[in-house]
Amino acid sequence: MSQVQDVKQAIDILEVIGQRLQLQRAGSNYKAVCPFHSEKTPSFFVNQDLQRYKCFGCGRSGDALSFLQEYEGMTFGEALEQLADQAGITLERFRPSSQEQRGKSLLEVLDLAKEYYHFLLTQHRLGGLARDYLKQRGITAESTKVFQLGFAPAKWDGILTYLTKKKKYSPQLLEEVGLIVRRNGRQYDRFRDRLMFPLKDHRGQVVGFAGRLLNDQAQEAKYINSPETSLYHKSKLLYGYHELRQEIRKAGQAVVMEGELDVISSSQAHLNNVVAIKGSALTSDQARLLKRLVTKVVLALDTDAAGVTATKRAVPVIEQAGLELRVASLPAGKDPDELGRSNPKLLRQSVSQAVSVYEFIIEAALAAHDATTPDGKRYIMQEVAPYISAI
Missing domain, CATH: 3.90.980.10 (DNA primase, catalytic core, N-terminal domain)
Structure with missing residues (x-):
């Protein structure tokens, strides 16, 4: 028997999922509100005899290993190692050095x-x-x-x-x-x-x-x-990713901000699908983490010149990860932390009305240069052209 089968036989899917979801008995099965999509009536079922789960709302199904991969954002090896630890099994190829x-x-x-x-x-x-x-x-x-x-x-x-x-x-x-x-x-x-x-x-x-x-x-x-x-490694982490991962997955998109307090204030403003890059430079490692949970990203970085530059630099990183990108236009001089505390409704509205990255690039260029002068028009074209040509 393989080590994978050893682990699967040693653990109980009901215990694994029950540690993370509130399960209720439903005949010979157990049910819960699905963690993988938004719903009010439970359509997520766990069968202890078959050691399988299935959601009749979104179609997600699998065993304890696939559940950990989906729910926790783990790789197969990480999920296997965690379940092996829980079962008291030492994996030969994962024997700790x-x-x-x-x-x-x-x-x-x-x-x-x-x-x-x-x-x-x-x-x-x-x-x-x-x-x-x-x-x-x-x-x-x-x-x-x-x-x-x-x-x-x-x-x-x-x-x-x-x-x-x-x-x-x-x-x-x-x-x-x-x-x-x-x-x-x-x-x-x-x-x-x-x-x-x-x-x-x-x-x-x-x-x-x-x-x-x-x-x-x-x-x-x-x-x-x-x-x-x-x-x-700062470049490989996203603040709030673990704490808010289920809200991010349910929303289908992640809102990327700069700092820790941006995330906390936003979550209190009922904008829970947020993470912070801890700075202004989104990295390819961070984009790959987001890809585990979503297909869409909204950038909500600070509105100062550094924030605009950071947004532009993030465009190729996000697109190379195969993610759809939009940009939230926050009020001038306001970061998500301030806006979340002073006007949470406006913060949520700014995110919901996020524009395409190309629209953002054009608007930023128009705001930075005088389009009524020849020099201004030239600068605008120089800034916009590289992004338009990439469409």
Whole structure:
């Protein structure tokens, strides 16, 4: 018997799906609202005897492996490995090497750091000012829980002491994942006095952090991120991808924004099919992640000159991934975070009325140059021509 069959026989599809969906008995089957398309009446059925699922609304069907691939956005190998772990089976070709064992320890350290920061934000007196900050920005307790926000205290050895003294992990592991910095023979916390955003990969594993200052007037960088590590690669992650993946899949399109707070404020504005590229440059790896869930993308980047440039640069990346692209026109001077808080209806409307990328390119060129002058007309043609010729 193959390893795949071993795993399939060892797991129960009812348990796998039941961990993710609210199942109700329906005769000899179980039913739920389908996670793969929008519906109100359940048409998604699971048969425990056959170890199969089928949706009579959208036609999706398969076994536990295919369900994980569809629902979690996993590859076949990732789904097989997760089910094998759940069943207590060690796959021969996936037998962990010493390097993989170390990778597991690194993930454990990052997950404990996430819990530490989250506890301080939600339950400890040290997180009082951070809680006030979230209240001021209108970030709800539900969002804090969903995105597992945290707070790094204004201490040089907060996470260092917690993970090395209490949890007995080596400082080398903390340094390897970017939680601490070593300088002049001294080790100290990288993130201090900051609101913390756990950064997760497509499987939901914490691989890094972003930290935002609570005081915008401080003479430090407003945001700092984990450095590039063996686990964290900024160009391969999309903030909110794991948390909102089901809403993205149901909507049939992903709305791409720049930062963490854009995603959180938008989700609170009932625009839940959103992700952030953490900057202004969409990468081919990020486009491929989106391709796992949707066929359509709406860009909702900032409206400044940098945002317009970033939108133009994203066009070939998105098209090469085989995705349909439209662009949302936000009010001048407003980013999705601000608009989501001040006028959520207008944010949703801006996305629903997104225009084709070619219309956006033309409008941006007309806004930047005077079409009544010869020079202005020439500049407009120079900017528009490369995109029109590609149609």
